[in-house]
Amino acid sequence: MELFDTHAHFEGTPDETRAAVERAHDAGVTRIMSVGGSESLNKGTEGFRYRAIGWDRDQAGRDLPKLDYTGVAAVGEIGLDYHYSPETRAAQCELFARQLELARSLGLPVVIHTRDADDDTLGLLREIPSRGIIHCFTGTPRFCRDLLDLGFMISISGIVTFRAAENVRESALVVPDDRILIETDSPFLAPVPMRGNANEPAFIVHTARFLADLRNTQVEDFARLTTDNALRTLGG
Ligand SMILES: [Zn+2]
Numbered sequence: 001m002e003l004f005d006t007h008a009h010f011e012g013t014p015d016e017t018r019a020a021v022e023r024a025h026d027a028g029v030t031r032i033m034s035v036g037g038s039e040s041l042n043k044g045t046e047g048f049r050y051r052a053i054g055w056d057r058d059q060a061g062r063d064l065p066k067l068d069y070t071g072v073a074a075v076g077e078i079g080l081d082y083h084y085s086p087e088t089r090a091a092q093c094e095l096f097a098r099q100l101e102l103a104r105s106l107g108l109p110v111v112i113h114t115r116d117a118d119d120d121t122l123g124l125l126r127e128i129p130s131r132g133i134i135h136c137f138t139g140t141p142r143f144c145r146d147l148l149d150l151g152f153m154i155s156i157s158g159i160v161t162f163r164a165a166e167n168v169r170e171s172a173l174v175v176p177d178d179r180i181l182i183e184t185d186s187p188f189l190a191p192v193p194m195r196g197n198a199n200e201p202a203f204i205v206h207t208a209r210f211l212a213d214l215r216n217t218q219v220e221d222f223a224r225l226t227t228d229n230a231l232r233t234l235g236g
Helices: 014-026 039-043 086-106 118-127 141-149 166-174 201-214 219-234
Strands: 003-008 029-037 050-055 074-081 110-115 132-134 153-156 180-182
Touching: 003 180, 003 201, 003 219, 014 029, 014 201, 029 039, 029 074, 029 110, 029 201, 029 219, 050 086, 050 110, 074 086, 074 118, 074 132, 086 110, 086 118, 110 118, 118 141, 141 153, 141 166, 153 166, 166 201, 180 201, 180 219, 201 219
Parallel strands: 003 029, 029 050, 050 074, 074 110, 110 132, 132 153, 153 180
Antiparallel strands: none
16 A cells, blocks of 8 residues: 655654654655645755645745745645634735745645635635645535635545544545545644544554545555545646
8 A cells, every 4th residue: 555645744853754754654655745834844845755845824924035946846835724813814815825826837736724714715716726735624515615626636634533523524525536635734633543642644544544434445445546646736
């Protein structure tokens, strides 16, 4: 089985990162995309074959240096979060729009975070045609369909295994086989039965098994299709 964790963050020492990548490989997670969004997270992507760099909603309104996108697979994570930071809404939209334009000019896919910001997210994606991944999807099936209509890949995290996450399970069933991805979003959001631990890419196995069951398929088949989807989206 070959799994692709399309979204993990690394902020530890190089040794810690290397050890986590090794444990992932031993668990069948042969590919990982290291995702940035802040200065330290962007730095944590260095050395990865698949990496995304950019500026997330927490950097909105700041004076941000230019990044070198040479060899980068995607721009991210970028996007909007009105759950934690409603007060910076205007600045978040401005930064998000700027990076969508940048990704388009570079011909790169984007990795988008969106929480409690459905309307602004859809509005900006309709204004600035983009392609890529909606990461750690936690919205309604309706929002999911709107994003699928815009051509996006939907990435499901370990949240889908949480007891209270009925809407994520409903949304995960709305996504067709050729549009679904899986991710850990580690070090956050460890899936059941690892909840309470720091998350790491090796744990994506639990999310893959859970989703395969939910979608009534074999985990080997689900691993193959999500890996193929990721390679197609990020460039094999
Ligand atoms: Zn993330």
